[in-house]
Amino acid sequence: MPTYDYVCDSCEHEFELFQSITANRKRKCPECGRLKLRRLIGPGAAIVFKGSGFYKTDYRSESYKKGADGDKKPSSGESKDKKKSSAKSKAAADK
Numbered sequence: 001m002p003t004y005d006y007v008c009d010s011c012e013h014e015f016e017l018f019q020s021i022t023a024n025r026k027r028k029c030p031e032c033g034r035l036k037l038r039r040l041i042g043p044g045a046a047i048v049f050k051g052s053g054f055y056k057t058d059y060r061s062e063s064y065k066k067g068a069d070g071d072k073k074p075s076s077g078e079s080k081d082k083k084k085s086s087a088k089s090k091a092a093a094d095k
Contacts, residue, residue: 010036 008029
């Protein structure tokens with residue numbers, strides 16, 4: 001939930017209010033009680049990254065990493081099939 005800044009146009013009282021995004025904005029000043037409260041537009045919050053760096057694979061589970069490694073490495077049967085097909089294509093090109 002965000003923190004909103006408010007200011008009263010009547011008494012110039014400024015304060016921050018922690019409220020839901022879906023909540024209606026406040027209109028009544030808690031100091032003077034008048035309906036002159038205005039919500040200020042702030043810079044918003046920024047994402048702050050600290051540390052040596054962040055990568056998309058930093059937080060992967062071990063099971064995901066093992067599965068990804070299995071997808072990358074061809075099994076011994078697949079590599080033999082690829083060698084045979086490349087040899088066949090070379091022989092056809094030589095003819």
